Amino acid sequence: MAAGETTHPGSTSHHGGAGTAVAVPSEELPVGAVVTASGRVSAAEVYREESRADQPFSPVQLTRLDEALTLASRESGLLFSVYIGDLGEDPTARVAELHDQLDGSSEAVLVAVSPGQRIVEVLSGADARMRLPDRGAKLAVMSMVASFRESDLLGGLLSGLRMLADQAGGRRRTQ
Numbered sequence: 720m721a722a723g724e725t726t727h728p729g730s731t732s733h734h735g736g737a738g739t740a741v742a743v744p745s746e747e748l749p750v751g752a753v754v755t756a757s758g759r760v761s762a763a764e765v766y767r768e769e770s771r772a773d774q775p776f777s778p779v780q781l782t783r784l785d786e787a788l789t790l791a792s793r794e795s796g797l798l799f800s801v802y803i804g805d806l807g808e809d810p811t812a813r814v815a816e817l818h819d820q821l822d823g824s825s826e827a828v829l830v831a832v833s834p835g836q837r838i839v840e841v842l843s844g845a846d847a848r849m850r851l852p853d854r855g856a857k858l859a860v861m862s863m864v865a866s867f868r869e870s871d872l873l874g875g876l877l878s879g880l881r882m883l884a885d886q887a888g889g890r891r892r893t894q
Contacts, residue, residue: 748760748762749762751763751764757789757792757793775803775834775872776872776873780873783873783877784801784873784876784877787876787877787880787881788800788801788880790884791880791881791883791884792884794884794889795850795883795884795887795888795889796826796887796889797826797827797828797843797847797850797851797884797887798821798822798823798826798827798828798847799827799828799830799880799883799884800821800827800828800829800830801829801830801831801832801876801880802814802817802829802830802831802832803831803832803833803834803872804833805833805835805836806831806833806836806838806840810831810833810836810838810840811840813831814829814831814840814842815842817829817831818842818844821844823844824844825844825845825846825847826844826846826847827843827844827847828841828842828843828844828847828851828883828887829841829842829843830863830876830879830880830883832863832867832872832876834867834872839860839863839864839867840860841856841859841860841879841883843856847887850887850888851883851886851887852886855882855883855886855887856883856886858882858886859878859879859882859883859886860879862875862878862879862882863875863876863878863879866878
């Protein structure tokens with residue numbers, strides 16, 4: 720996991736309760752890690768105050784972001800993820816690379832934010848794109864950018880995730 724990634728401490732996946740499970744045998748999990756009911760791997764970490772200095776969020780804010788990701792995934796049936804960090808010289812290619820690394824990438828929606836580069840990208844997999852129109856993603860990006868301009872990174876992400884989940888609609892049921 721990249722240092723700039725915003726995930727719950729120790730998480731290896733941020734797909735929430737979308738009905739998918741991570742296929743990780745318990746003997747391969749590190750000490751202190753569990754597979755949650757939503758299928759996400761969550762691991763305990765030793766909290767060190769000095770290691771938080773370069774992180775964009777406090778533990779409470781990370782919890783709020785984790786809840787928003789879980790709720791968006793659960794409500795829509797899509798797999799929402801957030802990446803915060805430098806996207807390199809070719810941001811579009813880097814976002815595509817990050818998206819491809821997600822489990823179930825065809826149903827995944829990645830929100831990538833590079834504050835230093837002033838870039839926000841939303842990339843949806845093939846199945847997710849059918850339910851999340853470009854216009855809806857653009858509106859969510861505009862909302863996030865407005866919050867980011869006010870130095871509200873967390874608020875922008877939370878409202879953007881809500882808007883994306885709303886645009887995607889409710890979970891599709893298969894019979």
